[in-house]
Amino acid sequence: MVRLFSQPYPIDDDPLRQLRRAAVIGLFVGLFLVAFQPFGLSNWQTPHKVLKIAGFGLVTFFITAFNFIVWQRLFPRQFTENHWTVGREILLVTGNILLIAIGNRFYLEWLLGEGEDSGLSWSAMVLITFLIGLFPTTGAVLLSYIARLRKYTREAAELPVHGTDETPAIEAIPASGSQLTLLAENEKDSLTFPVADLLYIESSDNYCTVVYLKADSSGTLQPVKPLLRSSLSRLESQIHQSYTVRKPLVRCHRSFLVNLDRVERVTGNAQGYKLHLLGGQFQIPVARKYNDTLVAELKSL
Structure with a gap:
């Protein structure tokens, strides 16, 4: 069980989806309390009773x-897919339930x-x-983990790749004469190297x-x-301007651009796909919003 709780689990970092999720939970709580009126609420005599009970949903x-938005902004390093697990998801949601109860x-x-007395103690x-x-x-959470794990593991095994990640495939792609130049924002610093030698680009802050x-x-x-x-x-735009027909470098995550010609293996877990490069030395995550695009690009190779 401890091992299960330590398994990777997807985290939703989209504020709009989190607001919708909070709205659904609040609506459910409000409607539930209005319909069933537990905790002695059925005996409560007060004007505008339904509206007051519905207020519990607003508090929720x-x-x-x-909990879903502010904590992620205050502690961004803890709320990343590298750290997020089944156990942390359960703790977050149950902690949210506890705070809802207190609120x-x-x-x-x-x-x-x-x-007035509610007839029910705090504790x-x-x-x-x-x-x-x-x-x-x-x-x-556990059912969601199992379903996601099966889905991405099965689909990842069906995706075409260049080889296995048991040994580095440094020579798997012939060196290309085509050079790629990436220019920094100051228009002075730059990098120039063969396009075929690029593995991936990762962004962090600026x-x-x-x-x-x-x-x-x-x-x-x-x-x-x-x-x-x-x-x-900005770098993605420069790269795409260097290609006239096929563009093997694609966005697979808000923080990653990857060279699909260098992908040797695709695996899946509950968080989604992982792209293995250079004998498994590098594992690049694929965000859910890029799943369809990435799968289409891999199948077109």
Whole structure:
């Protein structure tokens, strides 16, 4: 079980999708409480009762939006696919349930005022809400993990690639006479190398790491990783201007451009596809929004 909780799990970093998710959860909680009125709410006599109960859904929405969006902005290094696991997803969602229970309890106290009693202790309400959400949350995350793992593992095995990643395929693609020049934002710093030797480009903040093959003193091709101050979109535009027919360098992630001619193997896990380059030395993630484009490009090779 410990090993299962440490398995990689996809994280949604799109604010709009997170807001929609928070809205759905808030709407569900609001409708559930209006329909069933647990925790003694059915005995509560007050004007505009339905609207007041629906307010629990609004509290739920704001707490969930905060947990799913703000925490990622405050601790971006922790909320990355490199660190995100099944266990962390379960902790995030169950922690959200706990905070919802506490927030809604405060809201209930505010509604009732000092002169009224809800009939349910703080600890009982929070504990019941937490336990009600814990088991279905854990089950939902585990089922989602299994479904995603099967889907991407099966589909990755069907994708065409250039070879296996058991040995580095440095000589798998003949050296090309076509040179690629990438220019930094200052219009002074640049890199020039054969197009066929480019492996991938990774962006981080205002810089890009350009990973390509370069001969060392003995003439052996080795990967090098110089930095250029530039956005990934800017370098992508320069690369595409260098091609007239086929463009083997494609965006597979918001932070990665990869040379599909250098992909030796494709694997899948619950987070999606992983592209293996240079004997497995480099594993490039594929974001879900680029799945269809990448699969089409690989099949056209």
